[in-house]
Amino acid sequence: MAVYQVVVCALLPTPRAGLAEALAVVTAEQIEVGREAPVWSVAGALWLIAAVAAARRGDAVAAAQRLDHTDRLAARLGEDANHRWTAFGPTNVAIHRVSVAVELGDAPAALIAADSVELDRLPTGLRSRRVQVQLDIAWAQAQRRRDAEALVALLEVERAAPQVTRRNAIARDTIRQLLARARGASGAAVRGLADRAGVAV
Structure with a gap:
């Protein structure tokens, strides 16, 4: 840089x-x-x-x-x-x-x-850029109350960079939003993500 x-x-x-x-x-x-x-x-x-x-x-x-x-x-x-x-x-x-x-x-x-x-199209190795766009998508989907899509994006973030879901303020706030609305089968996946990230409502 x-x-x-x-x-x-x-x-x-x-x-x-x-x-x-x-x-x-x-x-x-x-x-x-x-x-x-x-x-x-x-x-x-x-x-x-x-x-x-x-x-x-x-x-x-x-x-x-x-x-x-x-x-x-x-x-x-x-x-x-x-x-x-x-x-x-x-x-x-x-x-x-x-x-x-x-x-x-x-x-x-x-x-x-x-x-x-x-x-x-990104050069290989630019993981942070890939993670950032998934994090932004998760936030935006959560604001639209499209919780399933937000969860998918957050799981992509976790897969690529698990430290982000544990430490990034936007990631944690988005997980908290999903957790507060968690219902049914998808609720278990949200709770699992929240547990791994150390997030509570």
């Missing part, structure tokens, strides 16, 4: 999130004029971070504009690559569209965006 991303990602979950967003935007603007694929990848990754940052502060317009910009950079790159460990490409942009919708609390938009994600 490029040093720019490391700094921005470190600042984003802190009270200096505004600085992280500004740094991501300024740096991306400066470097994307380069002519090499790795530079486009770093710029694109920074724009994706900036899109998520905008969504977290409720600015849907800025988030959408930044995602559209990354679409153009990904088209210029022309592939799903992992230059400088950025995992940037069309598929990662599609994954971030789902995440941005989740950050904005828009479950229908998240599910629509998820339909465009082709996880099989």
